[in-house]
Amino acid sequence: MTRAGSVKAGVQADYGIDAPGIVAMFGLSTVLSTAGATLIGWLASPSPLIIFLVYMLSLAAVASGFLFIVMLVYARSGKFRMRDFMLDEIGFRGDERVLDIGSGAGLLLVGAAKRLTTGGAIGIDIWKASDLSNNLASTAERNIAIENVGGSAEILTADACDLPFADATFDVVLSLLCLHNIEPSERRVQACREIARTLKPGGRALIADYVPTAAYERALAASGLETEGSRRHFLVALGPMWMVAAREPG
Ligand SMILES: C[S@@+](CC[C@H](N)C(=O)[O-])C[C@H]1O[C@@H](n2cnc3c(N)ncnc32)[C@H](O)[C@@H]1O
Known part of the structure; x- marks a missing residue:
C-alpha cells in the first residue's frame, strides 16, 4: 500500500x-x-x-x-456531481472503512477520505491507460497529497475480481465507471462477489456506471446482498449514468 x-x-x-x-x-x-x-x-x-x-x-x-x-x-463537471451524490447517499459517520474500486486518480477515494475522521479509505486499481488520462498510481498519490488526505487515504494495485482483503473488511464499497471495463461478463459477476465478500454486515455498496447496472444488481443479490434498486442518474452526471445500491444483511 x-x-x-x-x-x-x-x-x-x-x-x-x-x-x-x-x-x-x-x-x-x-x-x-x-x-x-x-x-x-x-x-x-x-x-x-x-x-x-x-x-x-x-x-x-x-x-x-x-x-x-x-x-x-462529464469529465469536467458531471463526475464531480456524481461523486458528491454518491458520498451524500452514504451519509458518513466518519469512522467507516471505505473501499473505492477502480479509483483511478482518486476521485471517490479522496472525496470519501475528506468525510472521515477516525476511519480510512483505500483505493484499488490496475491503472489501465485506456480508461483514464494519466492513469498512474503516482497521479492518485499526487492528488491525495494535494488534497491533504494522506492520513486517511491510501492506494493499492489490485484487481477488482480478486480483492486482497479479508471477508467483512469494509463498511462502504464504492465504484464509479469501473465495472464496465472488466471483460468478460463472468469477471464482472466475480467482482460483484468480491464486493459482497468484503462488505461488513450492515455495510453498503454503491456501484455506478455509464451502462445500465441491472446486471450488477442481479450479481450482488446472488452474492447475498439486499439490493435497493438500480436507477438512472443522468441529471446528476450530466450524461448516461446508472447506479445500484446494495447492503450486506446484518
Ligand atoms: C473510467 S476510470 C474511472 C476512475 C475513477 N473511478 C473515476 O471515476 O474517476 C476506470 C478505472 O477502472 C480501472 N479498472 C479497470 N479494470 C479494473 C479491474 N479489473 N480492477 C481494478 N480496476 C480496474 C481502470 O484502471 C480505471 O482507473
Whole structure:
C-alpha cells in the first residue's frame, strides 16, 4: 500500500478524462466529417450522390460532436456531481472503512477520505491507460497529497475480481465507471462477489456506471446482498449514468 508525500501549495488535483482515446476519436471525427462535408459540398457539382454524402457526413459531425461534448462535460463537471451524490447517499459517520474500486486518480477515494475522521479509505486499481488520462498510481498519490488526505487515504494495485482483503473488511464499497471495463461478463459477476465478500454486515455498496447496472444488481443479490434498486442518474452526471445500491444483511 502507498501513502502520498507532500506537494507545493496552490497546485490543483487533476482527476483526468475518462476513456481519453474515445474522446479524442470523437473530436477527430467531428473535425474530419465537418471538413469533408464542407469541401465536398463546395467543390463537387450537386448530384443525388453528393447530396447524400454531404448529408451523411453532416450527420456524423453532429453525432460525434455531441458525444465529444457529453464526455468532456462529464469529465469536467458531471463526475464531480456524481461523486458528491454518491458520498451524500452514504451519509458518513466518519469512522467507516471505505473501499473505492477502480479509483483511478482518486476521485471517490479522496472525496470519501475528506468525510472521515477516525476511519480510512483505500483505493484499488490496475491503472489501465485506456480508461483514464494519466492513469498512474503516482497521479492518485499526487492528488491525495494535494488534497491533504494522506492520513486517511491510501492506494493499492489490485484487481477488482480478486480483492486482497479479508471477508467483512469494509463498511462502504464504492465504484464509479469501473465495472464496465472488466471483460468478460463472468469477471464482472466475480467482482460483484468480491464486493459482497468484503462488505461488513450492515455495510453498503454503491456501484455506478455509464451502462445500465441491472446486471450488477442481479450479481450482488446472488452474492447475498439486499439490493435497493438500480436507477438512472443522468441529471446528476450530466450524461448516461446508472447506479445500484446494495447492503450486506446484518
Ligand atoms: C473510467 S476510470 C474511472 C476512475 C475513477 N473511478 C473515476 O471515476 O474517476 C476506470 C478505472 O477502472 C480501472 N479498472 C479497470 N479494470 C479494473 C479491474 N479489473 N480492477 C481494478 N480496476 C480496474 C481502470 O484502471 C480505471 O482507473
